[in-house]
Amino acid sequence: xxxxxxxxxxxHLNAFLLSVGHHEAAWRLPESDPYADADVExxxxxxxxxxxGRLDSVFLADSPVLWSSVARRPxxxxxxxxxxAAIAATTSRIGLIATASTTYNEPYNLARRFASLDHISGGRxxxxxxxxxxxxxxxxxxxxxxxxxxxxxxxAAEFVEVSRKLWDSWADDAVLADKTAGVWGDxxxxxxxxxxxxxxxVAGALNVSRSxxxxxxxxxxxxxxxxxxxxxxxxxxxxTAHQSLAVAREFHQDLKRRAQRHGRDPASxxxxxxxxxxxxxxxxxxxxxxxxxxxxxxxxYALPQLxxxxxxxxxxxxxxxxxxxxxxxENEIEGAKSRRTLVVELARRERLTVxxxxxxxxxGRGHYTVAGTPEQVADLITDWYDAGAADGFNVMPAVLPRxxxxxxxxxxxxxxxxxxxRTEYTGRTLRDHYGLPRPAPHRSTTAPDVRELVTGPATx
Amino acid sequence: xxxxxxxxxxxHLNAFLLSVGHHEAAWRLPESDPYADADVExxxxxxxxxxxGRLDSVFLADSPVLWSSVARRPxxxxxxxxxxAAIAATTSRIGLIATASTTYNEPYNLARRFASLDHISGGRxxxxxxxxxxxxxxxxxxxxxxxxxxxxxxxAAEFVEVSRKLWDSWADDAVLADKTAGVWGDxxxxxxxxxxxxxxxVAGALNVSRSxxxxxxxxxxxxxxxxxxxxxxxxxxxxTAHQSLAVAREFHQDLKRRAQRHGRDPASxxxxxxxxxxxxxxxxxxxxxxxxxxxxxxxxYALPQLxxxxxxxxxxxxxxxxxxxxxxxENEIEGAKSRRTLVVELARRERLTVxxxxxxxxxGRGHYTVAGTPEQVADLITDWYDAGAADGFNVMPAVLPRxxxxxxxxxxxxxxxxxxxRTEYTGRTLRDHYGLPRPAPHRSTTAPDVRELVTGPATx
Numbered sequence: 001x002x003x004x005x006x007x008x009x010x011x012h013l014n015a016f017l018l019s020v021g022h023h024e025a026a027w028r029l030p031e032s033d034p035y036a037d038a039d040v041e042x043x044x045x046x047x048x049x050x051x052x053g054r055l056d057s058v059f060l061a062d063s064p065v066l067w068s069s070v071a072r073r074p075x076x077x078x079x080x081x082x083x084x085a086a087i088a089a090t091t092s093r094i095g096l097i098a099t100a101s102t103t104y105n106e107p108y109n110l111a112r113r114f115a116s117l118d119h120i121s122g123g124r125x126x127x128x129x130x131x132x133x134x135x136x137x138x139x140x141x142x143x144x145x146x147x148x149x150x151x152x153x154x155x156a157a158e159f160v161e162v163s164r165k166l167w168d169s170w171a172d173d174a175v176l177a178d179k180t181a182g183v184w185g186d187x188x189x190x191x192x193x194x195x196x197x198x199x200x201x202v203a204g205a206l207n208v209s210r211s212x213x214x215x216x217x218x219x220x221x222x223x224x225x226x227x228x229x230x231x232x233x234x235x236x237x238x239x240t241a242h243q244s245l246a247v248a249r250e251f252h253q254d255l256k257r258r259a260q261r262h263g264r265d266p267a268s269x270x271x272x273x274x275x276x277x278x279x280x281x282x283x284x285x286x287x288x289x290x291x292x293x294x295x296x297x298x299x300x301y302a303l304p305q306l307x308x309x310x311x312x313x314x315x316x317x318x319x320x321x322x323x324x325x326x327x328x329x330e331n332e333i334e335g336a337k338s339r340r341t342l343v344v345e346l347a348r349r350e351r352l353t354v355x356x357x358x359x360x361x362x363x364g365r366g367h368y369t370v371a372g373t374p375e376q377v378a379d380l381i382t383d384w385y386d387a388g389a390a391d392g393f394n395v396m397p398a399v400l401p402r403x404x405x406x407x408x409x410x411x412x413x414x415x416x417x418x419x420x421x422r423t424e425y426t427g428r429t430l431r432d433h434y435g436l437p438r439p440a441p442h443r444s445t446t447a448p449d450v451r452e453l454v455t456g457p458a459t460x
Numbered sequence: 461x462x463x464x465x466x467x468x469x470x471x472h473l474n475a476f477l478l479s480v481g482h483h484e485a486a487w488r489l490p491e492s493d494p495y496a497d498a499d500v501e502x503x504x505x506x507x508x509x510x511x512x513g514r515l516d517s518v519f520l521a522d523s524p525v526l527w528s529s530v531a532r533r534p535x536x537x538x539x540x541x542x543x544x545a546a547i548a549a550t551t552s553r554i555g556l557i558a559t560a561s562t563t564y565n566e567p568y569n570l571a572r573r574f575a576s577l578d579h580i581s582g583g584r585x586x587x588x589x590x591x592x593x594x595x596x597x598x599x600x601x602x603x604x605x606x607x608x609x610x611x612x613x614x615x616a617a618e619f620v621e622v623s624r625k626l627w628d629s630w631a632d633d634a635v636l637a638d639k640t641a642g643v644w645g646d647x648x649x650x651x652x653x654x655x656x657x658x659x660x661x662v663a664g665a666l667n668v669s670r671s672x673x674x675x676x677x678x679x680x681x682x683x684x685x686x687x688x689x690x691x692x693x694x695x696x697x698x699x700t701a702h703q704s705l706a707v708a709r710e711f712h713q714d715l716k717r718r719a720q721r722h723g724r725d726p727a728s729x730x731x732x733x734x735x736x737x738x739x740x741x742x743x744x745x746x747x748x749x750x751x752x753x754x755x756x757x758x759x760x761y762a763l764p765q766l767x768x769x770x771x772x773x774x775x776x777x778x779x780x781x782x783x784x785x786x787x788x789x790e791n792e793i794e795g796a797k798s799r800r801t802l803v804v805e806l807a808r809r810e811r812l813t814v815x816x817x818x819x820x821x822x823x824g825r826g827h828y829t830v831a832g833t834p835e836q837v838a839d840l841i842t843d844w845y846d847a848g849a850a851d852g853f854n855v856m857p858a859v860l861p862r863x864x865x866x867x868x869x870x871x872x873x874x875x876x877x878x879x880x881x882r883t884e885y886t887g888r889t890l891r892d893h894y895g896l897p898r899p900a901p902h903r904s905t906t907a908p909d910v911r912e913l914v915t916g917p918a919t920x
Binding site: 028029032034037044063064070071072075078082088116143174184205207208298 | 488490492495525529536566596637647667756
């Protein structure tokens with residue numbers, strides 16, 4: 001097993017929740033409830049398990065579009081900010097991270113929803129910022145074509161800037177609650193964004209007071225050049241996908257360097273690669289379980305999606321051959337660039353047939369899948385952490401709730417024995433868990449303001 | 461007291477929740493928590509009280525804008541769909557109605573949020589459809605001017621049409637959950653809207669299965685000509701404001717006639733005027749309490765808002781005089797038309813000074829305020845109900861939670877003795893409470909579809 005290199009601090013663990021598991025065929029197992037995708041109690045249960053394990057957070061991915069076929073797997077995606085608001089009621093500590101698109105929302109509405117979630121959860125909100133690839137999504141929002149990759153990120157940057165202004169539009173001490181004077185809030189401590197930019201005009205202050213965390217924790221998941229630059233500027237946690245420690249370490253170092261170039265403390269951005277742990281009492285048992293899951297996959301479902309990701313026609317892919325030699329490059333596609341590159345590299349490196357690639361992706365859609373004993377999974381986590389390839393992991397159980405329960409019950413005790421993971425929460429907010437500071441308001445609360453505070457007598 | 465005219469059925473009661481009460485100075489009372497506007501537990505408590513009283517629903521108004529001054533009263537408005545998702549967790553029967561704007565949302569996003577809320581709450585979601593008056597809101601959404609009243613309603617109509625297509629885009633039996641065949645959903649039972657209209661293009665199906673109620677209950681609150689026509693076409697419940705039984709009855713009859721003209725059953729649209737009950741052991745005590753609340757109002761706060769509603773400059777209004785004789789007509793303003801007319805009529809009829817008008821509006825913003833004993837309030841409710849002026853009431857307690865608790869404990873028993881209100885819920889969904897049918901999907905589930913259901917063997 002790995003020896004601890006004495007790296008200071010603790011690793012961070014997020015549970016990535018997805019219906020009955022990340023494995024696309026998990027719903028076919030006898031233990032799985034095929035209606036769990038629309039069942040709030042299922043998600044509440046998962047959040048309770050994660051909170052019982054003292055994980056930093058739970059996370060929901062999102063895209064405002066229905067998959068091209070519902071035959072393949074559970075397809076209901078309850079809107080994440082609402083689902084997390086519902087989960088907030090039955091948990092008390094665990095962070096709640098929702099994905100939301102900057103391309104298909106308005107800053108005022110979305111900043112408000114995250115401020116609301118932060119109030120509702122007592123400071124546990126996080127926002128995974130996505131720009132949403134795919135023409136299908138664009139066509140649900142009055143568009144005939146997908147905005148270009150670069151423009152989506154430029155829009156995202158301005159969206160985040162506006163959102164920060166909105167979250168800071170109330171000073172922390174804007175509410176006076178002076179019943180005697182009849183003055184509830186101090187108008188001079190309200191700072192409307194008055195934002196006029198390239199993509200957005202937002203004049204007024206938010207109608208929600210500054211929330212417990214000030215800002216939700218900002219999360220990002222794109223690993224393209226545009227994505228990395230965006231993350232380096234804004235993200236406090238980065239969900240990423242790597243197939244080897246070496247590549248993960250390069251990414252980790254690159255992102256920290258970029259963050260420094262933007263004047264940020266490299267410790268203020270946490271990099272969490274995805275990991276799909278498939279656990280067994282022995283390595284052989286774990287591998288047999290992974291094999292069993294793989295056999296439930298129907299490759300014909302995945303073929304069109306893979307072709308779409310690669311930017312080729314379905315007829316160019318053959319289940320029993322390797323990928324074609326000539327594929328469009330990352331620069332030629334406007335979709336999920338970094339995922340496309342990762343998938344192609346995996347297929348080339350291991351010389352996988354399309355069928356074998358589909359089975360590999362079916363387990364974790366390009367994330368690192370490890371089938372082994374709890375000790376082996378804990379070793380891998382320890383190795384990556386100690387090698388500076390990860391500040392923690394985005395845990396993506398193949399089967400839910402089972403995989404999460406097993407991870408909490410079997411892997412976490414080993415990590416705790418090694419001093420790598422908390423035994424109890426030491427704070428109340430998501431920022432506390434990730435060791436992130438509460439953002440100071442961008443504007444001084446003592447800035448002069450032309451409006452005058454009403455302080456007249458409380459009678460008429 | 462009123463005698464029951466034997467009108468069949470039961471009245472419907474909704475609790476309109478607003479921070480610590482509808483009276484604008486309620487927050488200044490010693491009993492009021494001035495931070496309750498941002499406290500989810502406060503709202504959970506209110507919902508529990510309402511559910512304890514077996515009310516049909518709770519309701520949250522909304523506008524995506526901060527009031528011009530936060531000095532006046534609590535100003536945080538947690539986003540209603542999120543707040544209701546959080547409330548859903550700690551209630552089990554009461555309906556949950558959120559206001560959302562058709563002018564400042566995208567149909568795909570909003571239809572999805574209501575479908576999600578309906579799933580999360582087990583069929584208790586309602587949507588109060590608003591078009592959002594006011595330039596301040598427009599300026600938070602990239603606009604320099606408010607879209608015209610008529611255009612806002614035309615947009616709203618198309619928005620609702622698209623939303624219905626989205627809610628119906630999954631047949632009720634679209635999920636097969638066939639584990640053996642490996643077929644989760646039936647693609648031939650998914651009906652993408654493929655909507656191309658004047659304002660919206662929405663191609664794809666919702667990524668949420670059809671919800672327990674099929675559609676959320678559709679609520680509307682505008683009483684202008686445009687508003688009435690919209691309500692007659694789409695609304696299943698109408699929140700309205702009237703100052704007299706005669707006017708309320710005219711409105712009630714007009715709306716039912718209009719609904720019939722649109723081919724609807726008049727019973728499928730419930731009209732609920734607002735009522736602000738101020739209760740006391742005697743009428744004199746109730747009036748003294750109302751007076752005490754009125755004395756906490758600071759008219760200087762309300763003056764700019766009143767001027768804005770009337771379409772005049774602040775300098776044209778004088779606290780100790782009546783309204784100016786020449787005011788812009790309803791047709792000349794693009795804002796909240798029907799509210800403006802109601803306020804002007806109230807002021808003219810009772811020859812109120814601006815100061816007295818402000819105090820009257822401070823209690824319920826134009827809704828009917830009645831200070832009296834529980835018996836008197838129950839009589840008024842009974843009279844309006846029996847006279848065909850109301851199918852129920854939108855209860856707007858001046859002070860919360862006190863006013864809601866008192867209404868439940870003191871007024872409801874009288875209404876129950878008269879056989880006018882339920883003693884127990886007889887259904888589980890909001891549609892059950894209001895006696896509304898579950899909408900049939902607009903499209904036949906047997907319509908031919910070019911896509912073929914994958915039914916191959918479950919292996920690879």
